[in-house]
Amino acid sequence: MSDQNPVFIPGPTNIPDRLRRAMQVQTQDHRSPAFVNTLAPVLEGCKTVFGTTVGQIITFPASGTGGWEAAITNTLSPGDKVLVARYGMFSHRWIDMCQRHGLSVEIIECAWGSGAPADRFEEALKADNGHAIKAVLVTHNETATGVRSDIAAVRRAIQEADHPALLMVDCVSSLASMPFEMDKWGVDIAVSGSQKGFMLNTGMAILAVSPKALATMERAQLPRTFFDFRDMMSANGKGGFPYTPPLQLIYGMAESLDMLFEEGLDNVYARHTRLAEGVRRAVSGWGLRLVAQSPDLYSDTVSAVYVPEGFDSNALTEHAFANYGVSFGVGLGEMNGRAFRIGHLGSLTATMVLSGLATLEMAMADLKYPVRLGSGVIAAQEYYRATAKSTLTERAA
Amino acid sequence: MSDQNPVFIPGPTNIPDRLRRAMQVQTQDHRSPAFVNTLAPVLEGCKTVFGTTVGQIITFPASGTGGWEAAITNTLSPGDKVLVARYGMFSHRWIDMCQRHGLSVEIIECAWGSGAPADRFEEALKADNGHAIKAVLVTHNETATGVRSDIAAVRRAIQEADHPALLMVDCVSSLASMPFEMDKWGVDIAVSGSQKGFMLNTGMAILAVSPKALATMERAQLPRTFFDFRDMMSANGKGGFPYTPPLQLIYGMAESLDMLFEEGLDNVYARHTRLAEGVRRAVSGWGLRLVAQSPDLYSDTVSAVYVPEGFDSNALTEHAFANYGVSFGVGLGEMNGRAFRIGHLGSLTATMVLSGLATLEMAMADLKYPVRLGSGVIAAQEYYRATAKSTLTERAA
Amino acid sequence: MSDQNPVFIPGPTNIPDRLRRAMQVQTQDHRSPAFVNTLAPVLEGCKTVFGTTVGQIITFPASGTGGWEAAITNTLSPGDKVLVARYGMFSHRWIDMCQRHGLSVEIIECAWGSGAPADRFEEALKADNGHAIKAVLVTHNETATGVRSDIAAVRRAIQEADHPALLMVDCVSSLASMPFEMDKWGVDIAVSGSQKGFMLNTGMAILAVSPKALATMERAQLPRTFFDFRDMMSANGKGGFPYTPPLQLIYGMAESLDMLFEEGLDNVYARHTRLAEGVRRAVSGWGLRLVAQSPDLYSDTVSAVYVPEGFDSNALTEHAFANYGVSFGVGLGEMNGRAFRIGHLGSLTATMVLSGLATLEMAMADLKYPVRLGSGVIAAQEYYRATAKSTLTERAA
């Protein structure tokens, strides 16, 4: 009977009915002319969301992790050097993937809760006189810590070092929820997926690739077939797919893009900021602390929250699920046991967020956290009231 | 983007995914043998929910109002006298229907917020020496006031008066959410619908009819064809319908019964009581007053709440919808402007209820109600915590 | 595994995916402003399909039979006389309903397979000097015999007799599949439903009512509440419903109208004619005979086909269902055992029709009908080839 509760994990998100319906298409022949007309506008629409006019959109029937693998295997060769900062679980995983693919990874270790260290990138790149570093890999929104990094600053660092390295960005849990400006920020490959800001089923990796990155394809020696950009681009160009396409997700993407554009991307971002800020006010109200080290790093899609000393965050998320049927994100990696996460992205309303906060309060009270019932809810209510769209005054005017 | 918020109207209810899927059946031939196997278990299962072994289940593709019309036209003749107490919008409407069908209605006027007046029924029936009164009509759960009446007491009153009148009960908004005991209470016709406790789309009236009521069918002179019990019973007996059946709702009913029986009817009722009590604690926390006059009358499916003197309840429900995208029940009839209603029936969780309470608080605060933010939410949280199923202690044991 | 076969019953029809999705809406508050915006365009769109600009659209959550009951109870009084011709099961049922509602029915008995006898209507009306006849009731498409009647001719007959009787037409199985011209034909009440040409779930009766018919409402003495035009019109006028509306069907109607208008009503009718003609060619190919007596009476939504002397049509439909999992219409009333029916309305293609014809051939061969395998299929194939939309020549041009 709890299947009507929203989830508060940082993706996959609650799927709106409109998108669930859109994904219910019966099988169609993916070699028929109808398929072309479905796929082409999706690729075009994605460009707008990535903030690119020159980039190439490439999708795979895979998860975001598959998207990362596509990014590196299509541009790099065994032994190539990449520069990565580790400040969370997802940057950690990307590092691991690079190492397993035989790349040489120069790692900048950072505290979890900090963001991409533009200054240290600059330093490392300046030191790389021989331009051994082929790519800088950055996680835009570190889902494990609730930290959003400044990608434009990383690009500036690369420019300051006058370095030719590609800039690859994981925007799985930020795209379509927070502003992303591929062209403006000089991103070479951006990797995302269907199950976060696009609010769909898991199953489609979505990449945007700059001309500069595309130019490396033929040289790149890492083996790949399923994830080969060339096969996909060539097939897409003829209106097809190199293998069976995920038809239902393509229809879902078409509808998701319609929803995003109808609302307006700026409104989508503003909605995420508003809901996120309400959550942050609640965290303050509880007297708890975010993992993200400073306000400029706060993510608008997920908040990671330290539990008080002596408490186990896993007990909290387990209890919330067992007693109240509500899922929150567990602490990942270094944060396991120390922090829980509240996902607040995708199809969500202030009312839904309040239900999550009220539930967390009950769970914390059950576990004897030094948190007063209502303290977070009230803080969020006040913020949501003040920022509700059609206020009484406006209506009176 | 607000389409994921629950509704808090007293029906139709939030439809669980499982039932939405069950209603997605493609057209089948309703004259094929497969149809019989679908319909028969539904009719049988309904008996359990109505609490009857001797009653006959009769359904129509209509709303609950159609069910009422079926109840009177199949048992009564023009000029027949019926006894009804008016204590809310739905008892009022039943009176109106009887009058428009040429029945003579003896009305007992009661305060809105009170329940079925067993003593006054007894008085009226004792005075009816000639047994002119053919039926007593009672609304089990008056959706307009949030009042549940004592049907067993009404039957006792009829017995005390040694009166042969039929007892007809509107249980549209109580069945499958609160206990109903047709046989034990001596109910002759009980009328319900698919869109409340059964959590389905609107479109099926569901009646349970006692042998005594069935015995009046042939004598009843009120004209009817669509709603004729005889046509429906005869066709159902052969595994069919007298006209095109609402196939999708029949499949929905089969699944709904499965869900109810899997959870256990007693657990379903207990869940409704728990969620309702949390709402009532919140109302107390706000310093507001229920329309229902005393705790024995409190409905577990809907609470009608007086707004403070000088406030307009319609402004509140409109504001909650306009600013926060959440629907609550408006005040109906006498209560229009004076009370709003919180539906808490069907597929609902404590978390969902809290989201409604938190939203109402914001809306009341916006409209300058003398209500403190959090006051209702906290009261409900405390109650839900104390009554959560798998408590920590239990798990430790 | 047979759930993917189309049904070939004359309604409910195969439901297109697009409409199944449209009916999957979650509960919404029917008292909210959003509901108005959903209902109003549906009522408006229906006018176009009925061919009326002056008529009023009135819907009920019921089947077509409920629609008939609404038609007579809102316009007639006990003892009123109506004129009806009986030439099939559905005209027979309408007669029965009138009689059960205390109307005096003047019946013109006609052979099953014939259509509405305009000349005999004219005769009867001319004989009715005192204008005792209040209404002429006609079944546009007699689903039992596959006969479409000439409604314009009936109106001319009424005019010839200079008679004020209302003209009420059952177009349940014709509307949105064959041309219907309410205003042009002078129809006063037209009754249809959601599950035929509109290709939706069963559950909505849809009526169009002329100003002249509406003018009789206040005088009409037949009792009704659920089906009262006045309650429905008054509530609709304020954007609501007098009781809980069938929300999912209203959304379904909106989408169905979109589909019909996108295809164009004339194209919808032409498609039905083409598919029906293919079926008729197949019947000829088999050497069998239609129940409909002459080509001008052939229905484009259903064909009733006589089985050869000595065969039982029920054995055929049962065998087709048991052995091949395909549903055809049984013979109804007088035609039971003597004729089977092929429904060819709603969402259907030539390919689907051929699958039905091929299956019937197998079933007939199994039962030793004097019918050659392929004889019907080939006749239909030839016709469908000749009339396929984008022929090779056209494409070459």
Next chain:
Amino acid sequence: MSDQNPVFIPGPTNIPDRLRRAMQVQTQDHRSPAFVNTLAPVLEGCKTVFGTTVGQIITFPASGTGGWEAAITNTLSPGDKVLVARYGMFSHRWIDMCQRHGLSVEIIECAWGSGAPADRFEEALKADNGHAIKAVLVTHNETATGVRSDIAAVRRAIQEADHPALLMVDCVSSLASMPFEMDKWGVDIAVSGSQKGFMLNTGMAILAVSPKALATMERAQLPRTFFDFRDMMSANGKGGFPYTPPLQLIYGMAESLDMLFEEGLDNVYARHTRLAEGVRRAVSGWGLRLVAQSPDLYSDTVSAVYVPEGFDSNALTEHAFANYGVSFGVGLGEMNGRAFRIGHLGSLTATMVLSGLATLEMAMADLKYPVRLGSGVIAAQEYYRATAKSTLTERAA
């Protein structure tokens, strides 16, 4: 209006309603205990379908092509030699993938239309004294030619050569439609997907891996992360996934397995054989020839059919789609223009197959093929009649 026609491509298949509903699950937390209970029975059930008790089931959110890549990257190292026979498009693609991953491929060229050449495999393996060949790769059902190969014979060949090579089999378009006996046939890795015999959306690669193949994992030097068996097995072992799982497909798989087991795998295979044989009779009836060279090679999931000399098979499939809205498989690779394909796998009935055959006949006639209308349909009808399950005689008994 053609969206109700079945597709006759060799996968993705027509998706049964039951499975479409099963895949409509709302987002759930994949890190919750509920997820484990969903995934584990799916992995277990797959074993039965693969015919293995000792094999390990490993799935990826990808297409079948991704499954192949997983098979080779988890067991082989750059420079390793593999032995493959090329006799169709899909064996060709596997060769290409191996080459792009730096493997040394010993190719046995065979005529398209022939099957896996056990004798030539044996020869090659016997010649490989040094056991340089690490794996033999075989396509069980070559979708491009409609050829099913004898996998047991290949294993016998390996045994005859007393060779340690792994046996990897592509059973994407055969599994769950035709018998597959992993353990009995000595298959080391079998690769399939969700969109063929499982009748689901595209998006899940499903592999079964023998203990011998698993033992090579740690040695295998081909880089992989997304497709790494170790990550997946380790995460699955703890009830999770190494990244976001395709939740909807996992639920779909659970229901698909239920459907398959309810029908009984042997009945599923027999149904495919019956439908396929009807198609083959039709091809004979038309006077056309299958690409598959001999009856022992005939696939029960797809038939590839040569068009007569001088005709272009692409014109035929295009015409069938444009004029009649029905999709058939185009000729692939060498067969492009020379053969078309009829998919007959998954959720299909004799009635549906007949609709495809009747449509093909119309299209062929339009294009002036020397094919008589009805000639194929009749041949298939006769076969389907003779093999219908509940025959008249049986019912009489």
